[in-house]
Amino acid sequence: MTFGIGRTVAVTESRKGEHVWSLAKDGHRIDVELLDQSGAGMELRTLKDREWCSGRRFSDREAALRHAERNRIDLAAKGWQPAP
Numbered sequence: 001m002t003f004g005i006g007r008t009v010a011v012t013e014s015r016k017g018e019h020v021w022s023l024a025k026d027g028h029r030i031d032v033e034l035l036d037q038s039g040a041g042m043e044l045r046t047l048k049d050r051e052w053c054s055g056r057r058f059s060d061r062e063a064a065l066r067h068a069e070r071n072r073i074d075l076a077a078k079g080w081q082p083a084p
Contacts, residue, residue: 017045020068022083023075029083030075032068034061044068 017033024030028049035043037057042064046053058064 017043020044020065021072023072023080024083025078025080030080031083032071034064034068046071 017035020032031047044064
């Protein structure tokens with residue numbers, strides 16, 4: 001997670017979400033996780049090289065998963081491949 005310029009905090013295991021998918025390209029990796037925000041919807045979290053990159057909240061799980069799938073398709077079209 002980034003807080004201001006040059007200050008980065010790794011995602012901790014206690015806040016790790018449900019794995020949705022992972023892609024890799026040119027030595028980099030993108031992971032997408034889904035987190036239940038306890039009554040405030042679902043957060044779709046994107047990690048690049050295991051560091052927080054972005055997050056977006058959705059009203060329900062299905063909307064978050066549809067968005068994640070559209071992102072996966074877009075990245076695959078740009079040469080990203082499923083990560084092991």
